Structure formats: C-alpha cells, structure tokens
Amino acid sequence: MLTAPRRGPIAMAYRVLVLPGVIAYLFAVSIVVLAADRFWLVDLLTFAWPYVVAAGLLLAVAALFTGRLKAIVIALVGLAIALIPAFDVPTARPSAAGGGLKVLTANLFVQNPEEPAVFIDLLRQEKPDIVVLQEATGRWAAALSAAGLFPYESGAEALSRDSIKVYSTLPIRAETELKRAFTEPKAYKQPLRLELDMRGKPLFLYAFHPETPRRLWQWRDRNAYLSAAADAVKGDLQRAPVIVAGDWNTPTWSPFYRGFLRQAGLASTAGGWLQPVTRFSLKLDRLAYIGATIDHVAVSPDISVRSHRVGPAFGSNHLPVIAELAMPET
Numbered sequence: 001m002l003t004a005p006r007r008g009p010i011a012m013a014y015r016v017l018v019l020p021g022v023i024a025y026l027f028a029v030s031i032v033v034l035a036a037d038r039f040w041l042v043d044l045l046t047f048a049w050p051y052v053v054a055a056g057l058l059l060a061v062a063a064l065f066t067g068r069l070k071a072i073v074i075a076l077v078g079l080a081i082a083l084i085p086a087f088d089v090p091t092a093r094p095s096a097a098g099g100g101l102k103v104l105t106a107n108l109f110v111q112n113p114e115e116p117a118v119f120i121d122l123l124r125q126e127k128p129d130i131v132v133l134q135e136a137t138g139r140w141a142a143a144l145s146a147a148g149l150f151p152y153e154s155g156a157e158a159l160s161r162d163s164i165k166v167y168s169t170l171p172i173r174a175e176t177e178l179k180r181a182f183t184e185p186k187a188y189k190q191p192l193r194l195e196l197d198m199r200g201k202p203l204f205l206y207a208f209h210p211e212t213p214r215r216l217w218q219w220r221d222r223n224a225y226l227s228a229a230a231d232a233v234k235g236d237l238q239r240a241p242v243i244v245a246g247d248w249n250t251p252t253w254s255p256f257y258r259g260f261l262r263q264a265g266l267a268s269t270a271g272g273w274l275q276p277v278t279r280f281s282l283k284l285d286r287l288a289y290i291g292a293t294i295d296h297v298a299v300s301p302d303i304s305v306r307s308h309r310v311g312p313a314f315g316s317n318h319l320p321v322i323a324e325l326a327m328p329e330t
Helices: 009-035 040-066 069-087 116-126 138-146 156-162 216-236 255-264
Strands: 101-107 130-134 165-168 172-177 192-198 201-208 242-247 295-299 304-310 321-326
Touching: 009 040, 009 069, 040 069, 040 216, 040 255, 101 116, 101 242, 101 295, 116 138, 130 138, 130 201, 130 242, 138 165, 156 165, 156 172, 165 192, 165 201, 201 216, 216 242, 216 255, 242 321, 255 295, 295 321
Parallel strands: 101 130, 201 242
Antiparallel strands: 101 321, 130 165, 172 192, 192 201, 242 295, 304 321
C-alpha cells in the first residue's frame, strides 16, 4: 500500500504543491479537451499542448515521489486526458513502397532576411515534386521561377491575394480559389485549389494559409476557412486523390484540425503524439524547440506515407515540412 510520512517536507510538499497541482491540472486539461471547440482562449492552449503534456509527466513523477495514492491517481487521469487529442488524430497508412510523390510546404516569412538562393539550394537537394509556399513575396516568387526547377506554377492572382505560390513537376490542369462566404468583416483569405495531371489522371491539391487566431475574429474565420475547405475536399474525394498542404495556423492538438480531417475524410501524414515544431520564435532562436506544430500535409485515404519530416532552417520562422507519399496505382 502506498503511504507517505504524515510530517516532514514530503508531506508539506504533498499538501501545498502536489495535490493542488494535480487537481488543477486535471481540471485544466479537462476544460481544454471538452471545450476548445467552443471557446477561443481555450483553443489557443492547444498551441502549447506538448508542453502541457510534459507538465503532466512532471506532476505524475512528483505524485509518485510523495507516495500518496490519491495524488498518483489524479495525476495519471489528468495525463491520460491530456493525451486524448494526440491519439484522436486520423493518421495516414505507412508505406515502404519506392517512388511516389514528394511534397514540400513552407512559410517563407515576409521578413525573411536570407536570400532566396538559400531556399532554392534546399529545393535542389530535396527535389520535391510539389512545393506549396505561403507568405511568398514577388521577389521570392520571381527568384524561384527563374531557377527553372519546376515547369509548372500557380498564377499571379493567389500570390497577390493570399501570398500563396505553388510549383509543380506535374502539369496544372486548372486553378481556382475556393469562393467561400465571409462572416467576418475583415476576412479575405481563400484556399487555393489546383487540379494536377498525374500520369493522365487528376490529382487535387489544396494550398492552405488561413488566419492566425490571435484575435477572436481571426479564430472564427480560420475555423470557417477550414470548414468550407473540408466540404470542398469531400466533394473532390469522389473523383480523385487529394493532398492538402500549407501553414494551417492550427496545431495538431486542436479540435479544429481533427475536425477538418474527419469532415473532409483525410488523414495526417505526421504520426505520433510528439511531433516536431514547425513554427518558432526567431527571438528565442529555437531554444529548447519552443514553438508549435501548425504546418501540415494531409492526404486522402488512398494515399499512404513513406516519410514525414521537417527540413532545415532557411531564415523563416517556419521550418519546411516534407512528406514523401506513395500514390494509388492507376
């Protein structure tokens, strides 16, 4: 039976720190898991969810150290609840097949101090088939086009409107911006939808960059953006494979990320509950990997994943995400 001394520093720590801490933790994570889909500030906590889980692990260790059964049980229940969002993410099937399609998505960052040549060198090394860029300026787009790495690219409208640019080794059959209804006065962003030609068959690509939810209206618009895009993707799934890539401004642990995947019928290419940071603060210089996982590649059920990883820094406050995919036989 687990017991602890009734007096002394451990007993004092149990009463003053450990027991109140595990109770508060259980309450906090339960609120987030149950209510993040309804309240803006609650959902914002999911940006730091890996660190919340790490705090739960520390509390569980502290509870074990005190030897008090009540604290141990509460800490483990809180930790289990905190892990629910990670295990609730639909994940694409792994594949060991060779060949396939490599997709790279990156937010270039409008204040990027590096020259485009740094990123172009990365593209030469990785040799992706599809590149989805956000916060692309005219200067960067011109440099990438002049590099001659990709025979096909998206048009100027998406670049001027949403700073989205797509490069592809696959022919682009059609390009449209999803015309969704706006409910917020300042809203303007639209997902970019491209139909690519993959060995004579269609492949739909959606390039994402919704609002970052720093304000309440941005949070509502981001959620509306994802919902409208999910409906469009669901319709395209009836015709051909679908890939969605970009800076989603939505962490893996948010109910809106999981909700999009389920509504659209897609799966994440990233597996596991501890995923690498893709967006970080340049001021912290990536100390202790402080940041969030908000850049994603999602795929339709007929596409499996050979690998998913982040690439090296190139001057942006985002890291590129690279997914190597095994495409369905045609």
